[in-house]
Amino acid sequence: MGAYNFFGTVNTLFIFISLFGVLSQVNMIWLRKQYVSSGGATELLSINQFTVSYLAYFSFFIYGYSIEPFNHYIVWPRLxxxxxxxxxxxxxxxxxxxKSSFYVLLVALLFLCFxxxxxxxGETIAxxxxxxxxxxxxxxxxxxxxGYYHQIKLIVQSGSTGAIDLKMSxxxxxxDISTIAFALTMGLKMGWPLMVLAITSGITKVVIMYLFRWVQFSPQALTRRKEYNNEPS
Structure with a gap:
């Protein structure tokens, strides 16, 4: 097996692993719906950030079937x-x-249809x-x-991660790491767009993962959490 097929397979494996993270986030929302009031099940989830994540997966999906040869490693997992x-x-x-959440959902559906x-x-619009x-x-x-700056800002301001799921990040x-490796095997001429997005995504995930630790151990996070929840000091 050549480097391209090896890292393509590894990347596909990690994409499916990442899907368990997204499923974990969906499951957290469904669990929270059982015991919190309207508006609380998706607390602190940045619609900005998830819209960008949606478009990121979607753009990889289009890119995968637009290049030659058709890249199955990219297309189906991203779909x-x-x-x-x-x-x-x-x-x-x-x-x-x-209104904002409705319009975002509508645009997402239109993008998916196109x-x-x-x-x-196929090749007619490659x-x-x-x-x-x-x-x-x-x-x-x-x-x-x-988008992730906005999500990070919400965490820092509230001192809490709310409904955000760590496993997803x-x-x-x-x-992201496996995508960078796979893009390198494609050659910089073909793989550089994937590298740019994967590196950007990877950096933001490192910050998010650090903030999960920050909210647990930082006195400043505790103070902001009390202020956010209107609790007495």
Missing amino acids: IATLLVGTILYEIWLDRKT GIIGLFW DEGRYVSTTLILTISLLMAQ QFIFMM
């Missing part, structure tokens, strides 16, 4: 991931019923799809940095 993160966006809308259509059109997906990946890399971080 599943797109659907799972879309489920989180649906749960956020269901929990909050805000992406599926592009998949079946060049256009590669151009669009590369542009989308670079744009999303910037949006991801901004851990599993996605492992996927």
Whole structure:
């Protein structure tokens, strides 16, 4: 087995592992729905961050079927991931019923429809799809940095991780590392967009994982948590 197939298989494995992280986040939302009031099941979940995550998986999905040869290692796992993160966006809308969450969900569904259509059109839009997906990946890399900054800011300000699930960040971080390795085997000419997004994602996951420890041991986090929950000092 060559390096390309080896790291492609490893990356696919870690993508599926990361899906368990996304499933864990979905499960946490469903569990919280059983004992918290409306608006609490998705507490502190940044719709900004999950929208960017959705678009990141979606852009990889398009990129995978736009390049030659058709990259099965990229396409199918990312399609599943797109659907799972879309489920989180649906749960956020269901929990909050805000205009912003509705419009985000609507746009996500429209993107998914166009992406599926592009998949079946195949080579007729390969060049256009590669151009669009590369542009989308670079744009999303910037949006991801901004989106996770917003999520990080919510944690720091509240001193709490709320409904955020640690396993999701851990599993996605492992996927990011394997994606970087896989992109290197594709060659920089073809794999550099994947590397840019994976490196950006990996850095943000490291910060999120650190903050889970910070909220447990930092006196400042405890003070902010009490203020956020309006508890007496």
